[in-house]
Amino acid sequence: MGYTKGEWNIFKQDDDIHIENECSSEAIATLVGWNGDKVGEANAKLIACAPEMLKAMNEFIEAVESQDIIIQENTDNDGIEAIGSYLYQSFLRITKKATL
Numbered sequence: 001m002g003y004t005k006g007e008w009n010i011f012k013q014d015d016d017i018h019i020e021n022e023c024s025s026e027a028i029a030t031l032v033g034w035n036g037d038k039v040g041e042a043n044a045k046l047i048a049c050a051p052e053m054l055k056a057m058n059e060f061i062e063a064v065e066s067q068d069i070i071i072q073e074n075t076d077n078d079g080i081e082a083i084g085s086y087l088y089q090s091f092l093r094i095t096k097k098a099t100l
Contacts, residue, residue, distance in 0.1 A: 004028050008048040010041075017044040057091035064088045 007022040017031040017040060029047060034040045064084070 003051065003054075005051070008051055010044045010048050017041065019044055019048050054095060057095050060087065060091050061095065 004021050004026060006024075008019055008028055009022050011018045011020055012034065015033050015035055017034045018027055019029045019031075020027055031040050031044050034044075
């Protein structure tokens with residue numbers, strides 16, 4: 001299963017916020033009854049960033065798996081290796097969910 005490729009943007013119209021594909025103005029999602037709510041706008045911006053976030057996570061996973069970035073799975077310190085391992089596992093889990 002795929003998703004709508006390309007950059008996603010938000011467009012406010014009346015009481016709704018639309019998330020659209022930049023290239024085709026294809027509607028991806030609509031948040032109904034927005035009414036200027038800051039949380040609703042923040043949610044729309046987060047949704048609109050989904051393709052870019054997914055791309056960044058996939059690039060990180062690919063770099064780890066191709067060993068462009070070396071991560072030690074079992075580290076005794078709280079350094080960058082532990083952070084990298086955590087990010088790798090988190091991104092892997094999220095990208096699997098996003099591509100179901």
